[in-house]
Amino acid sequence: MSFEESPTLDEYKGGLPEKMPDPSAQKKRVRFILGILLAVVLFLGGANFLQSEAGSLLMGTGAIRGKVVDAQGSPFQADVFVIGVEQIISAAPDGSFFMERIPAGEQSLVVANATSGQEYPVKITAGQTLDIGQVQFVVAVTPGAGQ
Amino acid sequence: MKKNHGQGLAEYAILLALIAVGIALILQLYGISVYEAYCSVADRVSGGKACQPDEICGDDFSSDLSGWTTLEGKPGNTLNGAYCPSSYTRVINKCSTNGSLEDYTVSLNGANLTSGWGYGLMFRAENTPNGMNGYVFQYDPGYSPGSFIFRKWVNGRELSVPFAVAKAPNYSWYNAPRDIEVVVDGNTFTAYVDGKAVLTATDSTYTSGGSGIRTWDSTLVCFDEFEMQSNP
Helix, strand or coil: CCCCCCCCHHHHCCCCCCCCCCCCHHHHHHHHHHHHHHHHHHHHHHHHHHHCHHHHHHCCEEEEEEEEECCCCCECCCEEEECCCCCEEECCCCCEEEEEEEECEEEEEEEECCCEEEEEEEEECCCCEEEEEEEECCCCCCCCCCC | CHHHHHHHHHHHHHHHHHHHHHHHHHHHHCCCCHHHHHHHHHHHHHCCCCCCCCEEEEECCCCCCCCEEEEEECCCEEECCEEECCCCEEEEECHHHCCCCCCEEEEEEEEEEEECCCEEEEEEEEEECCEEEEEEEEEECCCCCCEEEEEEEECCEEECCCCEEEECCCCCCCCCCEEEEEEEECCEEEEEECCEEEEEEECCCCCCCEEEEEECCCCEEEECEEEEECCC
16 A cells, blocks of 8 residues: 555544454455356356267267158158267168167257158157157158148 | 555456456357357447458359369359259359358349249258258249248258248249348348348258259259358
8 A cells, every 4th residue: 555545644533443444355356256257157168068069978878769660651761860970870671770879968860761851859868768669751752842 | 565456457357358258158158159249239330331241252153163063963054154053953162161161141143043943052061971961042932832941951861841931822933033142140041032031040950061052853043143251
């Protein structure tokens, strides 16, 4: 504290105050706010990380099983994949499929032939197998026309 | 004393930095780029002059199609400054695949459909070993009763159910040159025809990729110009 900032004698003519001002109070306040902000930034950083591919893998993986049928309800040997996951599997001749190592969370399952596919939203839980039962694949006759 | 004073300044600097990082993280969580947020504020202050769009890629079709890669079918030809693709093709602009372009505005000017089921303007598209991933805006008189639609492609397959449809049964689809534009902004896509918004949709599957053109079935169409710009 500089000489100019020193209290005058007038300020103490009634005696010393019961509680002396704490010169480090403002610094403590700033540090408190800093701590809160740091916690918020860490929380937001964590939320961003969990949205990333690496983050979703960290949350664990699950599996999915089901059976693909065509418009008539007959088994369909479709290609099956999850958007954002590299593996593509083929359903068995009876239409059944089982896919592992799918990142936990909201995912989109696609059943497809060589040119078109149908998307089904699924929720994968880490360490569990989701049985979605039958999923229908309807062949799109003409891409872009009249489906 | 001087040491204490300096320490306070450092703490204020950290405080400001944490606030800045926090705001950036919040924007990222909601799919908004920091640059766009800056531009939206700066444009209001400067009267729209802060963030002018830059041309990223373009083709006026005055020469051949060497700037394009064919993904499917035969590409067709350029003639008298117009590109007339074959009736079944997918081509992607090479320039648009350089780097990982995220947000942009892509346009097809003077698009004149004379017959067939329509054409599409691809965006955030990339060719992977499994096939094309990306989106397509379709000018689609064949999608009953005539519609503007957004489709998604995954591993070379076109998902049969569009993720957005605007039906336009009484629209004049043929023999009128149209200016098609798609604004790709975060997870929101807005399609314009002749400057009028016809369809808006959101999807978060793909965050970057190039642009291209597709036709199907018996489509006969010609385009005067392809252009990609940064968003204003």
